[in-house]
Amino acid sequence: MELMEDGNLMDRVQILLQRDLGYYEEHHTVLQENLCLGAVGGPFDFPRYASFAAVKLVKWWEEEFFSCFHHPSGLIETRIHTKEELDVKKLPSAEFVEMVQQSAEKLLEHLHTLSQESLDHADLAVLTATLGAAALCKNALWCFNEQLKKDAKSLSLHQASRLMQEMVEALAERLLDLHCRLLALYVLQDADSLNWESQHSFFEGQRGSFTIQMWWFYMQGAREDLWNTVPPKTAQRVLAGMLNESLTILTARYSQAKPSLARSPLIVTDIGNILICVRHLLPSICTSGSELLGLVGPGSNKAARDVHAKCHDLLCTLLIRGCPLATLYKVFRRGADAAPLFLPRPVSPATWFVLVAPKLFPGDPPRGDMHSLNDNTAVAVELSVLCAQPEASWPLLVKVLLMRNYVATTILLRHLLKADIQYQDAVHSSVEGCGGFLCGATAGCWVEGSQLTPSQVLSALVQIIVVICGDPEGGGMRALHVAFSALLQQDGMDWSCLDKRQMWAEQRRPAWLSALVNLIKDCLGPSMASWATSVDNIFQGLQQIGDTISVGVVLMAKLLDDILPADVSPFGGQTLMQLIGAAVYAELVKSGADAPLRLAEEWCGLDTDLFREEVAAVVVAAQERAAELEEDLAEQDSGSEVIEELPQIAEVLVSRLLLTSSGRTSVKIVFKFIQHNLAWLMGELGAQESRTAAPPVHVPAAKPAPHPLLHAMFHIGGSRAFDELLTGAWQLNWVSLLHTELGISKTQMAQQLTRRAEFREPHFLNEHDAKVVAILSTIFGVDPN
Known part of the structure; x- marks a missing residue:
């Protein structure tokens, strides 16, 4: 135009x-x-x-x-x-x-x-x-x-x-209202499946209603459309409103329905489908694992609380309407107080969510708050929320990497180290922006559509953990030792990359080592250009950066000093000197001018007593700061231990990363890798519901291929088919549910029993079932009229 x-x-x-x-x-x-x-x-x-x-x-x-x-x-x-x-x-x-x-x-x-x-x-x-x-x-x-x-x-x-x-x-x-009107007037209306009085089974009892299937299909498409068009926070609010409003309709419909005997199984099937669908939609409107599990207080996400409340009502309806009469009689034959069904709900993950996400909760149902969950489950819950957001939450990413003694970080490091691909400097090189409005090439927008190598991801992950552990809230040496246990214990690790003879060999440097060198480069800054005239000037310039070298790098160098084999001799006798020397050499070579290149060759040949004395001031200054940090942390818990107690710690830690261009790029790279390989990572944690979980693709940042349209329509979350309760693929333990504290009142129990076809139409029952109905009616005061 x-x-x-x-x-x-x-x-x-x-x-x-x-x-x-x-x-x-x-x-x-x-x-x-x-x-x-x-x-x-x-x-x-x-x-x-x-x-x-x-x-x-x-x-x-x-x-x-x-x-x-x-x-x-x-x-x-x-x-x-x-x-x-x-x-x-x-x-x-x-x-x-x-x-x-x-x-x-x-x-x-x-x-x-x-x-x-x-x-x-x-x-x-x-x-x-x-x-x-x-x-x-x-x-x-x-x-x-x-x-x-x-x-x-x-x-x-x-x-x-x-x-x-x-x-x-x-x-x-208006956008929310338009979506809600489309849902209420077109998607959630189906005269055939909602004909509760019909004496004929819906679709001959072979499937659940079309309504729930189309509702799931619409919600999937709306979420994808909102995520790709509307501002992220606004998109999340609109999706939350859509889910909340549509659940209001569905909850009222199924809790108040009075179906015939032929249509009664349809209610059970549909409610089962709804709960599984919400399990996969709910992470998109939550901001933490606690919200996802329903472990939230009055001042938390209102939309998430409302969804949990409605899903709990649906679960109660499913239980009272779907439980076989024989099981109800067996549990309540001694009276209404024979089961804890009516006791107040305890502080624990929502029962309905535990029921529809069995892979997340192996063994007995969890009791208590987030701290009561085992490590893998706690990390998997936070991961599912992190990857479902319309935009990355950097504090939540840091929390996932640190929590539970670096479980997720250890898994990622082991995989990326096994890739054994040499680091490619494209991660931190100057790149062109995406060309969109407000674009700056330093924004890291190129990460969104790029193909990342394992080396780039490994380098980014190492930078994040080293910077965080060097923060006063990050945990220091103890945290580094735990976080990098996969690196320090890697079988067949070649430590010769830290030998002084390899200081210049940037192309042969492994990714984790390049990450440490890049953190030193960030400290050198643009002033390096003024140093590149003589070795003496370089010595003087280095003395100025002693107070700026990341404490995390100093601690990591000390950690590596303790494990280096005898045949590896770092530049200047210390790993920190090796890192400083490699960073200076790389910056000298980067200019490409003859004088700096000759100076770089001269720099590589230095390993004399004079050199050690000149650089010692830099090393000592950095090590003194690291020692002060370790002393301050002696009586404190590590960042991994406090980050769940104090979520705001994650915001403090991530703020350090976001101050630098390399830090901003690193968090984008690691997030993209996790997001696009979530199925594999959840499988490593033992929490993947899909039966076809695959290892990461060769190019880790590539998005997995979307499911075909028909597969997406007939499957929930990509793996679970519709109507699992109807087909028997999902078996409910009715007795266990009746012995769960659900906070149902006896009035609610009587109302739901009244709406069961067996209580309204006892003349269709055999003698045994009619007797059971009569006994239960007496126990709960049910009046079918």
């Missing part, structure tokens, strides 16, 4: 919005541009896509801001302006604010028109496009307003930002 780029802003905006509306009227869609994947989500919930008009308007706003204040707003990585552009007379700040407010109002009117069109035609694509446009402009206005607080305190864009925020919230509500 060609537009006039010169002239008054309001004139350009008017033309822009007219053409955008004309494009919609002609094509019945909105022209969109994608945003950089590295910018999507985050604290401000940036959208994945925004309309062409919104992107163009934000660019124009940024240009006007620069012409007003002669510095970028921070929203866009602005190009370097020429002297002639900087000499242009400044735009008055009051005029800038007025133009932005007026153009924002025009955009709001435009978005309102498009949203009304989308609602009139139930066009989800147009509605999500308008939502993305409003979300982008809302963030831009907030950014400009924050800059105005510094540069022009008397002016404000708060009102415009607030109105755009209200538009985002209103559009999200």
Whole structure:
């Protein structure tokens, strides 16, 4: 779409919005541009896509801001302006604010028109496009307003930002309402399967209702669509609302239904299908393992609590409606208090969830909070939440890597070390960005669509653990020893890579060692260029970084010193000197100039007493800081031990990683590997429900191939078929359930028994069952009339 780029802003905006509306009227869609994947989500919930008009308007706003204040707003990585552009007379700040407010109002009117069109035609694509446009402009206005607080305190864009925020919230509500109306009016209606009074079995008793199958299919597609179009946090809220509202309908329907004898098995089959479906949808709306298991307090995720409450009601309905009469009589023949069914529910994982996720809970049903779970189960629960999110949760990733004595980290390290592929420096090399709006090549957005090698993943994982363990909250040497036990005990490990003769051999360096060297490189920084004139200058420069070397690297070097075989002699006699020397050599060679190359060769030949004395100051300073940390941690628990007690510790630890470009890239790489190989990792933890769990693909970051459409329609979660209760593939232990504290009141028990066909139609029963019904009616005070 060609537009006039010169002239008054309001004139350009008017033309822009007219053409955008004309494009919609002609094509019945909105022209969109994608945003950089590295910018999507985050604290401000940036959208994945925004309309062409919104992107163009934000660019124009940024240009006007620069012409007003002669510095970028921070929203866009602005190009370097020429002297002639900087000499242009400044735009008055009051005029800038007025133009932005007026153009924002025009955009709001435009978005309102498009949203009304989308609602009139139930066009989800147009509605999500308008939502993305409003979300982008809302963030831009907030950014400009924050800059105005510094540069022009008397002016404000708060009102415009607030109105755009209200538009985002209103559009999200309309999106949720549209999905809920589609679910209630079309997906969840089926006159045939809901004909409870029919004396004929539904589909001759061969399957559950179509309603639940289509509901599952719709929810899968809606989740995929929301994840790929709507801002992540908004997408999660919309999905939570859809799940909650549809479960309200289903819970009321099945708990109040009064089916005939022929239709009674359909209720049991459908409720079983619903619970298994929710088990696979629920992780997407939770933020922690505690929420997933229902171990949450009053102030936690309300949507998750509501879903758990409705699933508990469905479980109670399933139990009372589906339990054979003979079993009910056997348990309650001595009275209503013969089983703990009516006792209050204890603090433990939700019974319904334990029932539908047996692989997660081997052995006896768990009792107590998250701490009562075994290590593999606790990690698997958090993993399932981590990988179901619309955007990565870095604190949760760190928690998964650290918790329960680094169970997940150990599994990953063992696998990646076995790959034995030499490290490729592409992980931290300069790369091109994705080209989306707001893209900066340093954002790490290239990770999203790239093919990662095991070496890249291993290097990223080592960097994360080393940095975290060197944090005051991370655990120090003890934590490193546990986390890297797989590395230190690796059979056949070749430690010659730490010999001084291999200091220059960057291409032959294993990935874990390259990760340590890269952490030293981060400390050298751009000042290395000023050192590359003589060895003496390098010595002086190194003395300045003694206080900046990561404590985790120092501790890791000390750990390696203790296990190196006698035939391996590091540069300068210590592993830390070897790492420093390798980092300096790599930085000298990187420039490619003749003088630094000659200096690099000279540097490699140094291993004299003078050298040791010169570098000793650096090593001593770093080791003193490490010793202070170890002393402070002597009486403390490690990060692995406290991270479940204090989840905010994970946020503190991950903040250190996100301060550097290499840290941000590392967490993206490790998350992508885990996300795309979740089935394998869950299998290693003994918690994979699929019977066809495969090891990681050769290229670990490649997404597994999606299931065919028909498979996705007839299977839940990719592995469990529909109607397992009907086919007998899933056998319930009715007696065990009746002896579980479910908090059912005796009034609820009587009401549900009244709705059973056997209690309403006893004349269809044989003599034995009729007698059982009469006894149970007396015990629970059931009045079939």
